[in-house]
Amino acid sequence: MSEQTGLIALLGAGRMGAALAAGWLKKSRNRVEPERIVFIDPHLSDAARALADANGVRCEAALTPAIARQVSDIVIAVKPAMVSEVLSPLKDHLPENALAVSIAAGVPLRTLGRALPGRPAVRAMPNTPGAIGKGVSVCVANEAGDGPDERARTERLLKPAGPVEWVDDERLMDVVTAVSGSGPAYVFLFCEALAAAAEAEGLPRELAQRLAVRTVAGSGALLTSGQGDASELRRTVTSPGGTTQAGLDALMGGGGLPGLVRNAVAAAARRSRQLGSDSN
Numbered sequence: 001m002s003e004q005t006g007l008i009a010l011l012g013a014g015r016m017g018a019a020l021a022a023g024w025l026k027k028s029r030n031r032v033e034p035e036r037i038v039f040i041d042p043h044l045s046d047a048a049r050a051l052a053d054a055n056g057v058r059c060e061a062a063l064t065p066a067i068a069r070q071v072s073d074i075v076i077a078v079k080p081a082m083v084s085e086v087l088s089p090l091k092d093h094l095p096e097n098a099l100a101v102s103i104a105a106g107v108p109l110r111t112l113g114r115a116l117p118g119r120p121a122v123r124a125m126p127n128t129p130g131a132i133g134k135g136v137s138v139c140v141a142n143e144a145g146d147g148p149d150e151r152a153r154t155e156r157l158l159k160p161a162g163p164v165e166w167v168d169d170e171r172l173m174d175v176v177t178a179v180s181g182s183g184p185a186y187v188f189l190f191c192e193a194l195a196a197a198a199e200a201e202g203l204p205r206e207l208a209q210r211l212a213v214r215t216v217a218g219s220g221a222l223l224t225s226g227q228g229d230a231s232e233l234r235r236t237v238t239s240p241g242g243t244t245q246a247g248l249d250a251l252m253g254g255g256g257l258p259g260l261v262r263n264a265v266a267a268a269a270r271r272s273r274q275l276g277s278d279s280n
């Protein structure tokens with residue numbers, strides 16, 4: 001990857017933006033020099049201010065033309081409704097090759113292209129666990145943003161939130177939104193249901209919650225430990241005729257959980273498409 005020397009402007013140092021920046025600033029071989037970073041946020045949170053102060057990162061209320069001219073990478077982490085408004089004034093000032101990486105949910109490449117004509121742009125969808133480095137991001141680039149250098153720069157910017165995946169067809173972002181974007185809420189719901197069932201079977205509420213949380217968290221950790229994929233791990237813990245088998249039979253009977261999840265993903269993807277067409 002070519003070494004960029006321009007500024008990295010973080011537009012919106014909120015929950016997700018500040019979490020990304022904390023990753024850029026972590027002491028490691030890939031650390032981004034603090035003098036290359038500028039936080040642009042009119043209402044900097046205490047946490048973002050503390051991160052900036054601890055590392056000597058410059059903070060500004062707005063991206064002025066003078067700063068914009070020095071920017072090589074801009075990470076857009078404001079609320080989706082703000083994106084056009086915050087980008088439009090920059091179009092005459094950002095360098096032609098400045099890479100715009102937007103994590104604003106549902107904001108299409110078309111909107112980024114309209115606000116910053118001709119610039120390489122990437123639409124990325126991180127997810128909530130990304131705020132603690134345990135997420136996954138899926139990206140799609142416009143034509144100018146689809147080179148190896150732009151991909152490498154994008155990955156470096158998003159890596160703090162977790163691994164980075166790519167799709168070539170922007171329409172797939174609706175499915176991505178329905179799976180990894182909305183997926184954490186499905187898992188949280190499962191955790192709530194497991195705790196409620198434990199309580200209904202007689203466990204004290206607090207213990208029921210602790211068991212459900214550790215079961216979901218530990219199973220997630222096992223899934224990413226390389227000891228097997230989900231169906232292998234499931235088979236390993238399921239003895240024929242045993243207790244787990246009895247529980248799984250109840251979960252899978254009559255379409256059960258797989259059918260429900262299929263419907264949930266389809267409904268969320270449909271909603272994402274609808275929101276995308278409403279915003280045109």
Ligand SMILES: NC(=O)c1ccc[n+]([C@@H]2O[C@H](COP(=O)([O-])OP(=O)(O)OC[C@H]3O[C@@H](n4cnc5c(N)ncnc54)[C@H](OP(=O)(O)O)[C@@H]3O)[C@@H](O)[C@H]2O)c1
Pocket residue numbers: 011012013014015016017040041042043044045061076077078079080082086103104105125126127128129131
């Ligand atoms: N959090 C997640 O898990 C997650 C997951 C996927 C995608 N995303 C996307 O990430 C983006 C940020 O989400 P978030 O949860 O980090 O939101 P957030 O905490 O509200 O962060 C947005 C930040 O932008 C600031 N801001 C408002 N107007 C601005 C302006 N004109 N210029 C610069 N900064 C401005 C906000 O300040 P005020 O609060 O004072 O308005 C806030 O600090 C959203 O587009 C969201 O769709 C988030």
